[in-house]
Amino acid sequence: MWDKEESLNREELQAIQLERLQATVKRAYERVPYYRELLDEQGVTPADIRSLEDVRLLPFTTKDVLREQYPYGLFAVPLEEIVRLHASSGTTGKPTVVGYTKQDLKTWANLIARIVTMAGVERQDIAQICFGYGLFTGAFGLHYGLEEVGVTIVPASTGNSEKQIMLMQDFGTTVLVSTPSYALYLAEVARGMGVEPRSLGLRIGLFGSEPWSEEIRQQIEAEWGLFATDNYGLSEVMGPGVAGECQARQGLHINEDHFLVELINPETGEPVGPGEQGELVFTPLTKEALPILRYRTRDLATLDYAPCACGRTLVRMSRVCGRSDDMLVIRGVNVFPTQVESVLLTVPAVAPHYQLVVRKKGFLDDLEVRVEIKEEYFTDDYKKLVEIEEEIRHKLQNVLSIGTKVSLAAPGSIERFTGKARRVLDLRQEGKGRKNEGTADRQ
Helix, strand or coil, rough: CCCCCHHHHHHHHHHHHHHHHHHHHHHHHCHHHHHHHHHHHHHHHHHHHCCCCHHHHCHHHHHHHHHHHCCCCCCCCCCCCCCCEEEEECCCCCCCCEEEEEHHHHHEEEEEEHHHHHHCCCCCCCCEEEECCCCCCCHHHHHHHHHHHCEEEECCCCCHHHHHHHHHHCCCCCEECCCCCHHHHHHHHHHHHCHHHHHCCCCCCECCCEEEEHHCCCCCCHCCCCEEEEEECCCCCEEEEEEEEEECCEEEEEEECCCCEEEEEECCCCCCCCCCCCCEEECCCCCCCCCCEEEEEEEEEECCCCCCCCCCCCCEEEECCECCCCCEEEECCCECCHHHHHHHHCCCCCEEEEEEEEECCEEEEEEEEEEEEEEEEEHCHHHHHHHHHHHHHHHHHHHHHCEEECCCCCCCCCCCCCCCCCEEEEEEEEEECCCCCCCCCCC
């Protein structure tokens, strides 16, 4: 184990959690005007938090709150103490912004060190990181945590897949960090280059940022001959490092000494019963820059407090088995239908009727945006239609940061609904007899 706190008994762990929860609430109340005003309205003070159960006295925080407080409204320290900014998707093109102090970054690196050690990563490994290095938290989070362990880092970032295979061959990569779908795609690329993936010597995969099933895990392991592990995180509470699988792979251990987890009924906000599925809610207990209270992830999972074969006592969360909202995760990027709508409504030729179609293209997710053209813009002039497509595609790229296929539809051709419009057609599990699983990670 990386830290002794991973195997504390429940009483010791809860004592640490309560002390840190009280400090976090006090910090948020004294330093973040939004929380102070909200708590005052509800008649709650930091002194009211006398037990872990008292967390229910506190208000929930949602992604909408972070958008409303954009960019720095929830920060609890002056900007000069912020040494890193990250951001994730927003519904109108504005991201949700998170900040880190020097101590936050040290904490983050240490928690990543925990989860990669759980997975079996060792100092002598060489880790190739195939997440994009940018405002998203995934690449940087894993990077500095792996360095903390002493691992050699290959910061390959995303894309240029043939070069990724070359780097694995030349550098002797032993750990692959990517989305599960990209791992499968890289196996295809390797074979196209005449390289057998299993010959490259990868031994561990650290996968996250998108939903994946046990069947995909088995396929990845068969392709690469590695040990595939899952990890979970979200930028609003830190990034990757919130939870990860140990080598028993019977759920993801949540770093409970740093995150107080609740499981609630997404409709009522009340706690669910033992063993029941609910929405994950996290309160970070050690964040200096951004002391978020009761963050609603919209991710649905179960919790298991039974002893784990690995000896860790930290509670285990199941794989995320759905979402309580309509967010899609495409190639590790959060995409909301409302984001797409906000873009489409800026294009004069577009009617307010559209559909998002998600498919698997090989092993990667592919997003098609079907959109109706207004009657007055519908024409046989092919060049004009191409210009409209290109305008939409360019604007979507700027907001979503991923490429999309745009298909123009004739006026009146996209289905109307008398109730809530069903904007998303998810065909990623087509033919498998079940709907696609959703996730947040949104790292």
